[in-house]
Structure formats: C-alpha cells, structure tokens
Amino acid sequence: MNARQPAADQAVSLPERLARLRDAMKRADLAAYIVPSADPHLSEYLPQRWQGRAWLSGFTGSAGLLVVTPDFAGLWTDSRYWVQAAAELADSGIELMKIQAGQAQPHVDWLAAHLEPGARVGVDGSTLGLAAARVLQDALQAAGVQLRADVDLLELIWDGRPTLPGTPVYEHDPCYAPVTRAQKLDQVRSAMRDKGAHWHFVSTLDDIAWIFNLRGADVSYNPVFVAHALIGPQHATLYVADGKIDAVLRERLAQDGVRVAPYRDAPAALAAIEPGSTLLIDPRRVTYGLMQAVQPGVKFVEVVNPSTFAKSRKTEAEAVHVRVTMEQDGAALAECFAWFEQALGRERVTELTIDEKLTAARARRPGFVSLSFPTIAAFNANGAMPHYRATPQSHALIEGDGLLLIDSGGQYLGGTTDITRVVPVGRTSAEQRRDFTLVLKGMIALSRTTFPRGVRSPMLDAIARAPIWDACMDFGHGTGHGVGYFLNVHEGPQVISHYAPAESYTAMEKGMITSNEPGIYRPGQWGIRIENLLLSQPARTTEFGEFLCFETLTLCPIDTRCIERSLLREDEVAWLNAYHAQVRERVGKHLSGDAKAWLETRTVAI
Secondary structure, three states, X not given: OXXXXXXXXXXXXXXXXXXXXXXXXXXXXXXXXXXXXXXXXOOOOOOHHHOHHHHHHOOOEOOOEEEEEOXXXXXXXXXXXXXXXXXXXXXXXXXXXXXXXXXXXHXXXXXXXXXXXXXXXXXXXXXXXXXXXXXXXXXXXHOOOEEEOEOOOXXXXXXXXXXXXXXXXXXOOOOOOOOOHHHHHHHHXXXXXHOOOOEEEEOOHHHHHHHHOEEOOOEOOEOOOOEEEEEOOOOEEEEEOOOOOOHHHHHXXXXXXXEEEEHHHHHHHHHOOOOOOEEXXXXXXXXXXXXXXXXXXXXXXXXXXXXXXXXXXXXXXXXXXHHHHHXXXXXXXXXXXXXXXXXXOOOOOEHHHHHHHHHHHHHOOOOEEEEOOOOEEEEHHHHHOOOOOOEOOEOOEOOOOEEEEEEEOEEEOOEEOOEEEEEEEOOOOXXXXXXXXXXXXXXXXXXXXXXXXXXXXXXXXXXXXXXXXXXXXXXXXXXXXXXXXXXXXOEEEEEEOOOOOOOHHHEOOOOOEEEEOOEEEEOOOEEEEXXXXXXXXXXXXXXXXXXXXXXXXXXXXXXXXXXXXXXXXXXXXXXXXXXXXXXXXXXXXXOOHHHHHHHHHHOOOO
C-alpha cells in the first residue's frame, strides 16, 4: 500500500520543504532531524496528518525513514521499495539509503557515526516507538550525542497540515462479531491479572478496534479509527476525537463499563496513574512521547498486548464467516478474470483498468466494505517491484506477450482477503513458466506442511523457499503475514519470514490466518507471486505433542497455462487438482454465464 501526499500545500516544492525544515532545525539548534513513517499509534498505514515523511521527501511507499542534517538528507527503505524510491527521490536532493536484509535500524548507526559529540538530534517523540527510542538513545549517548524527542517541527513548517480525521466510529455488526465487547475486555483483564498489572494502555488501532468491537474509516483500506485506550480493573476509557462516537453508541459502550474521553486527554490520563501502580504496555506498540507522561513511580510490565494474541486466533464462528467471504471474493475475481480474457485484444486494457474492474466486481458482493489495500496490477517489468502501484501518470498498457501480476484484497464484514495471482498475456517463455512453477511448488509445500503447535512462525519460511533456493534463487520479502478479521490486512504476532526474529511471541497457534506468498522477481523483466490465505487447524496429537496443519481459505484458480508440468511431482499435481475442484464447487455456486464458464475452464485437472 502506498501513502498518498495530502493535497494541502502542494504549491511548495520538495526542496523548499527541506529548506523550511533546515531553517527550523537551525532555530532549534538541532544537527539532525528524524522523520519516521509513523503516527502516535505506530500504524503501518497513516492518516494524512502523519504522512510527514511523504510530504517532505516525495517518497510514497509505506515503509521508510527520513534523516535530515544541514548538508545531507537520506531516505532509508528496504528492497521492496528501492526502484520506487529511486524514481520518486530523483532531483529531490535526498539520497536513497538501502536497508539490507537483517538490518534493524541502520539510520541509528549512521547518526552515531556522522554527528559530532555534543550535537543534538530531534524527533517528534509522539511518533517514535518506545523500543526504537531506547535503541536510538543508547547509540547516541555512546557517541556523546543528545536526543530531543519533544520537537514536532512539521507542525511549524507544514502549512495546511491535515487535522485529525473526523469519520464516525461504528459497531462491528453483531451478526459478524460472535465475541462480545464485554467478553473481550474480560480476556484482556485476565491477562492483566496474570501479569500483576493494574492498568493497560493500548495505542495500536487494530487492537482497539478488536477489543471494543468498533470499526471506523480513519485510515484508507483499514477499518480502524484513531484512538487510545486505558483499561483498568473495572472500567476502560476510550480516547477519541470529539464527535466521532454518537450518543447511542456512547450509551452502549457505557453499559459495558467503557467511558469516552477526548483524544487529547490520553497523556493526562497516563500522568494521573498513581505511583506504585503497575502499567502493562507493549514497548513495540506505544510511543516514547506518550510514555514520558507516566510518573516515575509507576512500574511497567512490558509484554506483547494481550489483544494482539487474542485477535490473531480466530474463533470457529469467525472462521465460518471468513469461508463464506472467501467464496464471495473468489466469485468477484472470477468475474473480473473472465472479463479480462474476453477484453484482451478487443479493447484497450491497462493496469488501471484491472484495478477499476476488480474493485467494481468486489463492490457488487454482499458484505463488501472497501479494498483492503490498493490493488497492485503490474505487467511484465512492473511486476518485479513487489509494491508497485499504477498511477494515471505512470502505468502500462497490457498488450503483447508477458505476465500480469495482480495482488488485491477486500474488506468484508465477515473477513479480510488478500490474494495474488499471475496470468499469462499472449505467449509465455520457458523461463517464465519455470519461475512460476518454482513459486507454485513453494506455495504448495507450505500449504501442505504439518508442524508442532507453538513453533515459531519464522521457522516455517524455509519450507516455502526450499524449491526456489534449490534453483539458486530467492525473494526479498517475507513469505507470510497475519491477516485480521475485518481488520488490518497485516497483523501479528505471527510472521513467516526468516528476516524476522524467531521470538516466543511469534508462535503459531490454532485459528491464525496467515498469508502464503513466495515469489521470484527479475528486475526489468517480470515478477511472479502466488498468494493464498491459510487457517491454522489442529492436525493430530501424538506422544510428541500437538500438531497443526493449514486449511487453504482463498478460492481462486491458479493459472495452469503458466505451469511447466515436468517440474511438478505427482503429489503436487494432486494437491493442485484437489484445490481446483474445491474452488469450482464452492465459487461456482455464486456464478453464472461467462464467469462460470471461465471458472470451469480454469479449474480443469492437469
């Protein structure tokens, strides 16, 4: 997903914005200023008010960090965005700083190495994670450099900076929310008692939406709203902007012991916690600036938010809704792909057209709310950029020969979808078919695996990569991420990626929904990624313990025209044929006419 530059202040050029920042830095006696891609909730995708890094740099990718000094400006981002960043930073005066695999915070090392003792580094502490701040502070102190985390220079230089979003908050339809708000608060409080905590402060928006069974539209593609929450033994307080919760909803919240207070009051509430109390926080999910409000005598218990674990483990009732959602999403995809095959060679089709048609097909399906991220429709070389986004100014016409990669998803009342498929256009080469088949083999391998309950999710990554590694190839992103239930398309704690630490909190458990999306990318040529969502289910219990397996949730044909049949084993062919039979049965009942004919053709056994 890409951030979008706010419309305000567009007349001011990027060099002028940097000049304004440097002037403000000089007045504040700062040798460097850090602008993270973050908000006070450490969100992955940001409301416009906190898209300062995009506003200053012009780089619109969702992951990146800007450091500015009087004579240097650098944008740190990972390999997913190198091509995009190089293009968007051209002529900006900002240098692309490539984050290599395995590096955590390389900008910290750069600052410690390049600043003189006695220098001061500024950052808006309300957007700096507590854990990240500790690493930064330790490194700077060792270099004799001071950190100032109380300076929001964007507020001084960004004319017309967007205000807090004002969209209403609403309840998740109880028909789709089988666990009540009171039950979820009981779960959280039980975890608090286990840790000896009197209070629990939550800032992450998907955790808050889950705990209170509320949804919103403050962040594009994510049905969440900007808020903080403070949960005590008997009552909880939701800090949200005025006017977002109406009187009827406020009363229903009150019946569950939930009070509504102004968003701006959260720091004061933290400051009011009495010394001697114990406050449970997740240092990766609260900001340094907010925690500065807590009195010194308050004891911290630092663990992963209990709700992060709870919301990752979908109930069986939720899984039932997700399965229905997947059928509807698969039907929308079938309608779009059927149109695409008929339109090729007959009408002008671009990457933007794919986005429009697929969005329209999803919008016709029951329970649809929005996309879950901007659709990636990437033809040939554009597909080699994992987070490519077509724009009216820059997009490809789909014609000739090649591969079209489509990564898309929807937010439905009964679940969140995320799927990637690759379809052939014209003729495919032997090399393209080999790459596709290797990716398919990796995807199948992970789909079929059985594993011990509680295994740390990064350890599963090699299963999907093995067929690709065997050909001496690799891909630069993780194989899988957690997916929310009508919530963020990216959630934790599980992550199938050898780039992530295999910490205890990443353990795989029953009910988790995780993506399975290996790929191969050839810069300047094509990209291939095949993605399904998987549900962790019990497999067997033996003398060696409990074992889990995966149920494939996503229902859409995998294009067999791209397969090199000789590279597949018979058990892999059997898996693919069984999957296609299920897709044909479950999605076909929602289709008719051309779409149903397309589905039957694309699910023929090989």
